[in-house]
Amino acid sequence: MAQDIVVIDYGMGNLRSVSKAIEHVAGAGDRVHVTDDPELIHAADRVVFPGQGAARDCMAAISGHHLNQAVLEAARSKPFFGICMGLQVLMTFSEENAGTGLLGLIPGRVRRFPEMRDAEGHLLKIPHMGWNRVHQARPHPLWEGVAEGSRFYFVHSYFVDPEDAGRVAGTTDYGITFASVVARDNLFATQFHPEKSADDGLRLLKNFIDWNP
Amino acid sequence: MLAKRIIPCLDVDAGRVVKGVKFVDIRDAGDPVEVARRYNEEGADEITFLDITASSDERETIVQVVEQVASEVFIPLTVGGGIRTVDDVRRMLNAGADKVAINTAAVFNPEFVKEAADRFGAQCIVVAIDAKRVSGEGQPPRWEIFTHGGRKPTGIDAIEWAQRMTDYGAGEILLTSMDRDGTKIGFDNVLTHAVVEAVTIPVIASGGVGNLQHLVDGVIEGGADAVLAASIFHFAEYSVGEAKHYMAEHGIEVRL
Numbered sequence: 384m385a386q387d388i389v390v391i392d393y394g395m396g397n398l399r400s401v402s403k404a405i406e407h408v409a410g411a412g413d414r415v416h417v418t419d420d421p422e423l424i425h426a427a428d429r430v431v432f433p434g435q436g437a438a439r440d441c442m443a444a445i446s447g448h449h450l451n452q453a454v455l456e457a458a459r460s461k462p463f464f465g466i467c468m469g470l471q472v473l474m475t476f477s478e479e480n481a482g483t484g485l486l487g488l489i490p491g492r493v494r495r496f497p498e499m500r501d502a503e504g505h506l507l508k509i510p511h512m513g514w515n516r517v518h519q520a521r522p523h524p525l526w527e528g529v530a531e532g533s534r535f536y537f538v539h540s541y542f543v544d545p546e547d548a549g550r551v552a553g554t555t556d557y558g559i560t561f562a563s564v565v566a567r568d569n570l571f572a573t574q575f576h577p578e579k580s581a582d583d584g585l586r587l588l589k590n591f592i593d594w595n596p
Numbered sequence: 597m598l599a600k601r602i603i604p605c606l607d608v609d610a611g612r613v614v615k616g617v618k619f620v621d622i623r624d625a626g627d628p629v630e631v632a633r634r635y636n637e638e639g640a641d642e643i644t645f646l647d648i649t650a651s652s653d654e655r656e657t658i659v660q661v662v663e664q665v666a667s668e669v670f671i672p673l674t675v676g677g678g679i680r681t682v683d684d685v686r687r688m689l690n691a692g693a694d695k696v697a698i699n700t701a702a703v704f705n706p707e708f709v710k711e712a713a714d715r716f717g718a719q720c721i722v723v724a725i726d727a728k729r730v731s732g733e734g735q736p737p738r739w740e741i742f743t744h745g746g747r748k749p750t751g752i753d754a755i756e757w758a759q760r761m762t763d764y765g766a767g768e769i770l771l772t773s774m775d776r777d778g779t780k781i782g783f784d785n786v787l788t789h790a791v792v793e794a795v796t797i798p799v800i801a802s803g804g805v806g807n808l809q810h811l812v813d814g815v816i817e818g819g820a821d822a823v824l825a826a827s828i829f830h831f832a833e834y835s836v837g838e839a840k841h842y843m844a845e846h847g848i849e850v851r852l
Contacts, residue, residue: 397689399666400694512767514601514641514851556597579671
């Protein structure tokens with residue numbers, strides 16, 4: 384059945400790659416809307432929530448577009464895929480910008496990578512940028528066809544730290560082990576960019592399109 | 597750990613891939629979308645487009661190229677060549693580029709790098725450095741920044757410049773040895789290593805790749821985070837996949 388898939392656009396970053404990747408894997412009759420209209424988000428069958436930039440700017444943009452309720456409602460009620468800042472802002476609080484309150488859907492903090500060195504004593508570079516492995520912390524329908532330890536494309540300096548370890552669906556090692564995928568009920572959110580992660584990224588998005596939690 | 601990246605680089609002139617990409621089974625080797633799709637299938641970690649369009653009325657073509665490629669190829673894209681203003685950066689990012697490479701404009705107006713990084717984030721600002729060795733045989737090595745395809749010296753020390761660009765908010769350095777570019781005798785790994793040691797951001801080695809061992813040397817001897825090559829991939833001497841397997845056999849973490 385044809386679906387309405389909304390990519391929430393609150394002015395934080397270019398969404399062309401996200402919407403094109405969704406279109407690439409969507410069914411023939413599916414409609415992909417890039418919008419900030421709360422009505423369309425409310426009416427959507429599935430919602431993709433991307434985001435990039437600083438935490439404070441993202442929160443200001445979400446409020447500025449009057450999207451707090453629409454995002455929270457969607458994240459509680461329908462298949463919902465958060466990407467990068469679209470994962471981080473679901474948490475309670477971020478260390479970024481001297482402390483930023485977030486949407487608070489998933490209890491936990493967003494922390495900055497500490498100063499770390501690799502085995503040869505070199506400082507680990509921040510942002511964590513490039514292709515890193517994602518270890519599947521638990522089974523999930525969205526992992527279907529994605530091999531354990533597959534590499535995805537990351538660009539970020541902060542990572543999420545959920546209070547409930549049961550929310551962690553994937554982990555990645557970069558000096559420390561952090562939660563690179565958080566999932567609960569109808570929600571799946573990744574720190575990496577599936578829309579930039581070649582075939583494995585597209586597979587994840589395709590699984591999302593087919594997912595009926 | 598992060599994988600070391602392999603980045604094929606394509607020169608684009610008025611919307612067409614130039615420098616004779618030769619794939620036996622590709623319909624149109626001048627079509628940036630087809631070539632990018634091929635590199636993606638082979639496992640490229642990123643693709644860099646270098647716009648070399650000279651005529652100003654055809655300069656918009658690179659925007660369409662980026663739009664088309666970003667609609668079909670889902671890996672990071674970098675665009676360089678002729679990025680001079682914040683507006684140029686915005687246009688490329690809106691078209692679907694993930695990063696822009698700033699070269700000459702950074703030399704003439706270093707504040708531009710700061711402005712662009714502040715506006716769009718360090719992660720999408722790559723500073724391209726064309727460096728040439730200026731010290732004589734037997735002297736401690738010293739490199740300077742050159743512009744105009746390696747013809748004009750600027751008197752700027754390459755290592756100091758890399759540090760300054762890092763301070764200004766560059767997210768990555770694309771380091772090309774103008775001594776090695778086009779020679780196929782390998783990267784200037786001494787140069788790469790000197791820059792890697794001097795900065796805290798990723799360094800992409802470029803200029804001089806002639807075989808797969810050169811890619812390995814760039815990572816192991818040079819310490820590069822990523823290696824960029826053009827001709828060895830274009831002429832199908834090696835596929836990106838072969839390059840990755842070769843690097844993996846030599847103990848380098850790559851995305852296979």
